[in-house]
Amino acid sequence: MSIYVRVEITPHDGKQAEFEEIAKALVAGTADEPGTLSYRVFSDAPGSYTFIEEYVDAAASAAHGKNSRELLGQLPGIADITRIDVYGGPGDDVAKIASVFPRATPHAQVF
Template structure:
């Protein structure tokens, strides 16, 4: 199984180019992360972005957070998370991730 994140982010006013520069580096950096299965960025309008992330498990997502700490900090300086969703099952460690991100909406796998 695996754990998925859907993270919606709005670039700060006048910061779209900076946001995209940092986001591009963030996406590229995930290619070398062993616990990251997929890390993609989408947009439905200028300044509105959605990251779709898939990790092997909670440990994989934690490893990404550690490896990308500096870039995630830079991203936070030029954009704001507007929605954070976690999808996964108990065996994937979804409860562990949810405890670390209390504002996230958790979608627990049914079967």
């Protein structure tokens, strides 16, 4: 089973360009992460972004966090994370993965 992470982010006023540079760097950095299956950024309105991430397992998700620590550490100063959802299958322990993120909601596959 894969682990999916969905993150909604809104850049602070005047910080959209800076946010986009960090987002681009995060996407580029995943090219060398063997456990990252997909890492994409979407937008449904100007100034609103959604990251959809897919990892082979919890360890790959944690490795991404470690590899991207410097870039991810810049986000709180330029953007608000408004929602985080973590999805996984049986045995993925999505509650444990979600507990790493503030206000994250775990979603366990039921069938």
